[in-house]
Amino acid sequence: MQTPTSAQSIDAAPKRTISTTLAGIDWRRYVIYIGFVVVFIFFAILLGNQGFLSATNLLNILRQTSTIMVIAVGMTYVISAAEIDLSVGSIAGLSSVVTAMSISAFGVVPGIAAGLVVGVVVGGINGTLVSLLGIPSFLVTLGMLGVAVGTAQWITNSAPQPILSDAFNNMFGSGNIGPVPSLVIWAAVFVAAGALVLSRTKFGRQVLATGGNRKAADFTGINTKRIKFTVLLLSGVVASIAGMLYAGRLQSGRFQWGDGDELSAIAAVILGGTSLFGGSGTVIGTMFGALLIGLINNGLVLAGLDSSQQQIVRGAIIILAVALARRK
Amino acid sequence: MNATVNAVEMRGISKSFNGVTVLTDVDFDVRSGEVHALAGGNGAGKSTLMKIMQGVYQPNSGEILVEGEVVKITSIQAAKTAGIGMVFQEFSLVPSLTVAQNIFLNAESLNRAGLINDSEARRRAREIFADMEVEVDPRAEVARLGTAYWQLTEIAKALAQNARVLIMDEPTASLAKHETEALFALIGRLKARGISIIYISHRMDEIYRIADRITVLRDGRKLFTEPLTEITPEQIIEGIVGKKIEGQLSYRVREAAESDTEPLLEVRGLSAGTRVKEVSFTLHAGEIIGLAGLMGSGRTELARALFGIDRIDSGEVLIRGKKARLSSPQRAINAGLALIPEDRRDQGLVLDHSVRDNLLLPLLGQIGNGPFLSAEKGKLLADSLIKQFAVKVDNPGRAVSLLSGGNQQKVVLAKWLGTNPDVLILDEPTAGVDIGTKSEILDRVRALADEGKGVIIISSEYPELLAISDRVLVVRDGSVIRDIPRNEIVDEEALQLVVQGV
Incomplete structure (x- = not known):
C-alpha cells in the first residue's frame, strides 16, 4: 500500500546537482557582489602595473568612498521606506560650516553638538512635512536641498571656515588608527550598525513593511507616519555627521562639501539591491554599491580617462548593473 | 425568421479555465431597448459570461450574434466596434484628466495639424450629456467629482463609442439614494432610445423596478430567463440559492455563550x-x-x-x-x-x-x-x-x-x-x-x-x-x-x- 507513495516521493525528491543548485539561486540578488568582483578583477589585470593593487591605492579607494557610504546607509532606510532624501548633500555642507564656525567660537564639543543639531533640525523638518502634511518627500527634500546649501553659503559669505583643532580633525577624517584611516572606521561603524538595525530590529522590520505595503502596515498597527518621520530624521543626522567627516578630512567647513552626494548615495543604494519603490533593502548591499562606484572612479582615473569620459563610463555601468539586477 | 432582432444573442456558450468548467452551454439574449437583469450567486458564471461578451475571454464553444449577425468578438476593441460597452464598477477613468478628455480617451478628435482638439471634445461631451439629460461639466477634473459623476462619465464614454448595449455591474452599490433615483431615470431614457442594458445586481427591489426580464445562472448553467411580471422574488432567490450540497458547510450547534455575564x-x-x-x-x-x-x-x-x-x-x-x-x-x-x-x-x-x-x-x-x-x-x-x-x-x-x-x-x-x-x-x-x-x-x-x-x-x-x-x-x-x-x-x-x- 505504501509502496507507490514512497516510490513517488523518491522520484520527486530534487536531485542536487551543481547545475540545479546554481539554477535555484536567485542570482539577480547577488549582482552587486558579482559585479564588484568582476570589476575588481578586471581592473587588477588591466591596471596591475599602474599600482591598482597597492595597499596605498586600495586604502585610498576606501577613504574616498567612506563619506558617501555613511550617507548611503541613512539613504538605505529612507528608500526602503519608499521615500527619498535629496537634501543629504547640502545638509552635509551646512553641517560642515556650522561645525567649523562653532568650533572656532566655542570649542570642539559644542562644535560637534552644533553639527548634529543641523541634522536633527533639517531632518526633523523633512520628516514632519512628509509624515504630518503628506507632502511627497521628493518635493520636500528638493526644496530643503536649496534651503540648506543657501543657508550655508549665506552665513559664511561663501568663504571657507578653517578648523584649527587637531583633535577634531584627527577624530573626523584626517587621522589614522594604526594603519587604518579614521574615516574608514567611521564608515565601518555606520555600515555595521545600519545593517544590524535594518535586518535585526523591530524598527528595521517596520521600515521594510511600511515601504513594502503601507496599507497593510497600517492595518497591522504600525505607526507608518512615525516610521516615515524617523527615517528622514535619521537620514538628516547621518548626513550631518558625513558633513563633519568632510570638515575633518579637509580641515575646514565649506558650503560646497557634499555637493551632489545625494545622487551618488542613491546610486549606491540602488546598485546595492534596495528597491527604489521600497520594501526591500540591505545595508551590506549599499556598502558594496558605494565601493563599486569608488572602484570605478579610481580605476578610470588610473586608466587615464579624463573626467568627461569617466562620467560616461560610470553612468553606463550604473545603468547596466541596475538593469541586470531588476526583477523580472 | 425571428420578428424581433436581438441586440445581442449568445448561443451555447461554454468556457473552462485549466480544465475547470465555468460555463456550460449558456444561451443569453438581450432585446433592443430592454433592461435585462442578470443574477446568480458567487461563482455562478455571471462575470465570465459578461467578459466573454466584452471580448476579454474567448469561449470554448458557442457563438455571439449582434443585431442578428454572427460576430467574432476577439478583443475589447472588437466588442466596442460591435457596440457593446461596459460601465465598469471599478471605474476605468484617469482621475487627473477632465471629464471630456476621459470620454474621448484614445479616440480623440484631431484638428488639421494633427493635434488634439480639446474644445471639440468638450462640445461633443456636452452634447452627449444633454442627450442623457444630466448636468456634468466636461471641463471638470474627474478626481474632483463624486462617485455618481464618475459613473455618468463612464456611461457617456460608452455612448460616445456608439454603444448599443451597456453592461452595468452593481451600479448602485456606491451611490446615495437620490443618485440611485437619477440613475434609474437615466436608464429609462436610454431604454427609450433603444439602448439595451444588462443589469447585474443582487437587489430584488431594484431589479423589479427597472428590469424587463431576468436571467438566473447557477453553477455555470442558465437556470431560466423570465419576464419579471411572471416571476416572484421568492422564486428568483430560490433559483439563485438552489439546493446546496449537504454537509459542505453546515451549522454546528455550539454551546451558547453566557449572555448574563459582562459582554466582551x-x-x-x-x-x-x-x-x-x-x-x-x-x-x-x-x-x-x-x-x-x-x-x-x-x-x-x-x-x-x-x-x-x-x-x-x-x-x-x-x-x-x-x-x-x-x-x-x-x-x-x-x-x-x-x-x-x-x-x-x-x-x-x-x-x-x-x-x-x-x-x-x-x-x-x-x-x-x-x-x-x-x-x-x-x-x-x-x-x-x-x-x-x-x-x-x-x-x-x-x-x-x-x-x-x-x-x-x-x-x-x-x-x-x-x-x-x-x-x-x-x-x-x-x-x-x-x-x-x-x-x-x-x-x-x-x-x-x-x-x-x-x-x-x-x-x-x-x-x-x-x-x-x-x-x-x-x-x-x-x-x-x-x-x-x-x-x-x-x-x-x-x-x-x-x-x-x-
Missing part, C-alpha cells in the same frame, strides 16, 4: 462617516456574530470604525465593561481587537516579503533578544503558527505572493491570532478561497470562539454565514435593522428575504 464588546449608538449610523450590539465571549447585508450596506465601514481606521463620530465602545478609545489601529490592537481585512493582498500582506516576515510583523515584540530580533525565536514562532494553521508552504523564507489565495488568507489569520486578541473581526475571510480551505478556516474560527474569543464575521456568502454564526445582524443603509438568533433562521432563503426586505 458592547457598541452603543456608534456612528462613523455616512455609512455607519447609530449601531448598537453586544458580543459575549465565545460568541460568533454574523453581519449580513448587501454590498455598500456599511458592514465593512462598521468593521473599519471599530478597528480605529475610520474616525468614530459619536457613540461609544466598551470592552469588558470599560470604555475604549479606538482612534487608531494601534489602540484597537492594544484594546484586544484584531481585524482580518477585506482585501488581503492590499491590506493584509506585504506581498514581496516572506511568509515568515509577514507572520511576525505584528509579533515583533515577542521575538526580541535585547534590542535585536532573534532569528531563532522568529523561526520557531513562525513555524508554530504555520503548523497550527496548516499553511501549505515549503519554505517560509519565500515570498508570500507565491502562495495560493487560501494559504495567503491563512497567513493573514495566523498573523493576527499570534497577537492573541479577545475580539476577532473577519471581513469576507473566505473570498476567493477554495472550498476545502474554506471549511478549514471556518473550523479554526469556531475553535477560537470555543476558547472564549468573541468573533464578528462579515460575509456575502450566506451559507457560510449561516454555518458559523450564533446570531446574525442584518445591516441596511448603515444601521442594524434586525438581530436574529441563528435558530430562528430557517434557511438561506429566509435570510435573503430579510436582507432584501422583501
Whole structure:
C-alpha cells in the first residue's frame, strides 16, 4: 500500500546537482557582489602595473568612498521606506560650516553638538512635512536641498571656515588608527550598525513593511507616519555627521562639501539591491554599491580617462548593473 | 425568421479555465431597448459570461450574434466596434484628466495639424450629456467629482463609442439614494432610445423596478430567463440559492455563550462617516456574530470604525465593561481587537516579503533578544503558527505572493491570532478561497470562539454565514435593522428575504 507513495516521493525528491543548485539561486540578488568582483578583477589585470593593487591605492579607494557610504546607509532606510532624501548633500555642507564656525567660537564639543543639531533640525523638518502634511518627500527634500546649501553659503559669505583643532580633525577624517584611516572606521561603524538595525530590529522590520505595503502596515498597527518621520530624521543626522567627516578630512567647513552626494548615495543604494519603490533593502548591499562606484572612479582615473569620459563610463555601468539586477 | 432582432444573442456558450468548467452551454439574449437583469450567486458564471461578451475571454464553444449577425468578438476593441460597452464598477477613468478628455480617451478628435482638439471634445461631451439629460461639466477634473459623476462619465464614454448595449455591474452599490433615483431615470431614457442594458445586481427591489426580464445562472448553467411580471422574488432567490450540497458547510450547534455575564464588546449608538449610523450590539465571549447585508450596506465601514481606521463620530465602545478609545489601529490592537481585512493582498500582506516576515510583523515584540530580533525565536514562532494553521508552504523564507489565495488568507489569520486578541473581526475571510480551505478556516474560527474569543464575521456568502454564526445582524443603509438568533433562521432563503426586505 505504501509502496507507490514512497516510490513517488523518491522520484520527486530534487536531485542536487551543481547545475540545479546554481539554477535555484536567485542570482539577480547577488549582482552587486558579482559585479564588484568582476570589476575588481578586471581592473587588477588591466591596471596591475599602474599600482591598482597597492595597499596605498586600495586604502585610498576606501577613504574616498567612506563619506558617501555613511550617507548611503541613512539613504538605505529612507528608500526602503519608499521615500527619498535629496537634501543629504547640502545638509552635509551646512553641517560642515556650522561645525567649523562653532568650533572656532566655542570649542570642539559644542562644535560637534552644533553639527548634529543641523541634522536633527533639517531632518526633523523633512520628516514632519512628509509624515504630518503628506507632502511627497521628493518635493520636500528638493526644496530643503536649496534651503540648506543657501543657508550655508549665506552665513559664511561663501568663504571657507578653517578648523584649527587637531583633535577634531584627527577624530573626523584626517587621522589614522594604526594603519587604518579614521574615516574608514567611521564608515565601518555606520555600515555595521545600519545593517544590524535594518535586518535585526523591530524598527528595521517596520521600515521594510511600511515601504513594502503601507496599507497593510497600517492595518497591522504600525505607526507608518512615525516610521516615515524617523527615517528622514535619521537620514538628516547621518548626513550631518558625513558633513563633519568632510570638515575633518579637509580641515575646514565649506558650503560646497557634499555637493551632489545625494545622487551618488542613491546610486549606491540602488546598485546595492534596495528597491527604489521600497520594501526591500540591505545595508551590506549599499556598502558594496558605494565601493563599486569608488572602484570605478579610481580605476578610470588610473586608466587615464579624463573626467568627461569617466562620467560616461560610470553612468553606463550604473545603468547596466541596475538593469541586470531588476526583477523580472 | 425571428420578428424581433436581438441586440445581442449568445448561443451555447461554454468556457473552462485549466480544465475547470465555468460555463456550460449558456444561451443569453438581450432585446433592443430592454433592461435585462442578470443574477446568480458567487461563482455562478455571471462575470465570465459578461467578459466573454466584452471580448476579454474567448469561449470554448458557442457563438455571439449582434443585431442578428454572427460576430467574432476577439478583443475589447472588437466588442466596442460591435457596440457593446461596459460601465465598469471599478471605474476605468484617469482621475487627473477632465471629464471630456476621459470620454474621448484614445479616440480623440484631431484638428488639421494633427493635434488634439480639446474644445471639440468638450462640445461633443456636452452634447452627449444633454442627450442623457444630466448636468456634468466636461471641463471638470474627474478626481474632483463624486462617485455618481464618475459613473455618468463612464456611461457617456460608452455612448460616445456608439454603444448599443451597456453592461452595468452593481451600479448602485456606491451611490446615495437620490443618485440611485437619477440613475434609474437615466436608464429609462436610454431604454427609450433603444439602448439595451444588462443589469447585474443582487437587489430584488431594484431589479423589479427597472428590469424587463431576468436571467438566473447557477453553477455555470442558465437556470431560466423570465419576464419579471411572471416571476416572484421568492422564486428568483430560490433559483439563485438552489439546493446546496449537504454537509459542505453546515451549522454546528455550539454551546451558547453566557449572555448574563459582562459582554466582551458592547457598541452603543456608534456612528462613523455616512455609512455607519447609530449601531448598537453586544458580543459575549465565545460568541460568533454574523453581519449580513448587501454590498455598500456599511458592514465593512462598521468593521473599519471599530478597528480605529475610520474616525468614530459619536457613540461609544466598551470592552469588558470599560470604555475604549479606538482612534487608531494601534489602540484597537492594544484594546484586544484584531481585524482580518477585506482585501488581503492590499491590506493584509506585504506581498514581496516572506511568509515568515509577514507572520511576525505584528509579533515583533515577542521575538526580541535585547534590542535585536532573534532569528531563532522568529523561526520557531513562525513555524508554530504555520503548523497550527496548516499553511501549505515549503519554505517560509519565500515570498508570500507565491502562495495560493487560501494559504495567503491563512497567513493573514495566523498573523493576527499570534497577537492573541479577545475580539476577532473577519471581513469576507473566505473570498476567493477554495472550498476545502474554506471549511478549514471556518473550523479554526469556531475553535477560537470555543476558547472564549468573541468573533464578528462579515460575509456575502450566506451559507457560510449561516454555518458559523450564533446570531446574525442584518445591516441596511448603515444601521442594524434586525438581530436574529441563528435558530430562528430557517434557511438561506429566509435570510435573503430579510436582507432584501422583501
